Amino acid sequence: MSRMMILTEAELRQIVALNLDAVACVENAFRALATLPVAMPPILRLDIPEHHGEVDVKSAYVPGIDGFAVKISSGFFDNPKLGLPSGGGMMVLLSAKTGQVEALLLDNGYLTDIRTAAAGAVAARHLSRPDSAVAAIFGAGLQAGLQLEALRLVRPIGEARIWARDAAKADATAARLREKLGIMVRAEPDAAKAAAGADVIVTTTPSTEPLIKAGFVVAGQHITAMGSDAEHKNEIAPA
Incomplete structure (x- = not known):
């Protein structure tokens, strides 16, 4: 085997950041998927329901x-x-020419977090109104903050509402993002009020029950349902 590089999360954080370069990288990947003979097998997902867990294995060749x-x-x-x-x-990074392992990226999910946030920005850049200024984020975890941060790279967001089932966590996340981003971010305990008047709505939860109900949204709003990545998840009511 040839020499293999090992990069830790700390090292990867020095190399990869959530910025317009990351957004462009993900956008180019979507473009390749649509225009080139990309080989991308179905996702292998292993559910571990007794511990509210799941593991996905993903790959593609461009x-x-x-x-x-x-x-x-x-x-x-x-x-x-x-x-x-x-x-x-x-x-694990492999050579497309020989199949040899070239690098092991011990990112602890960091690169996935950046990629997911950047994908949200790509969606908003192409599908939301250019003057979108108000965001509603459903969820209060790590991805909630990253989605808002990424959204601000492509849209002039000056106000955000955070809704979560855990009101204390929503308050804490709103305070943290308000300080980090320097914009008005507040917790909104009422889901309908959080969505009302928002130009962009981003859902960031593993919910199996709809968070966005019929009647919450109006024409012109954009929704990125980031958390709905499996058949049993459903953040948006079918209606």
Whole structure:
């Protein structure tokens, strides 16, 4: 085996940031998927219901790129009660020419977090109104803050509402984002009021019951349902 590089989460945080370069990278990946003969097998998902957990294995090969990655991504949604992050994982980078392992990315889910937030920004850039200024974020975890941060890279967001089932967590997340981003961010305990008047709504939860009900939204609003990544999850009412 050739020499293999190992990068830790701390090192990857120095290399990769949530910025317009990351958004452009994810946008180019979507473009490649739509226009090139990309090889992307179905996601392998392992559910561990007794611990409110899931593990996904994902990979793809884009023609013309020298390497490809295989990612193991976990989500154990009771972890915050244990003082642990809900997301985790790692990636293996292999040569597309020889199949040799070239790098091990011990990112603990960091690269997935950045990629997911950047994907939300890509969606908003192409699907929301250019003058969108008010955001409603459903959820109060790590991705809630990253989605708002990414959204502000592509839209002039000056106000945000945070809704979560845990009101104390919503308050804490709103205070943290208000200080970090320097904009008006407040917790809104009423889901309908959180959505009312928002230009962009982002849902960031593993909910199996709809959070956005019929009648919450009006023409012109954009919704990114980030958390609905499996058939049993449903953040938006079918109506």
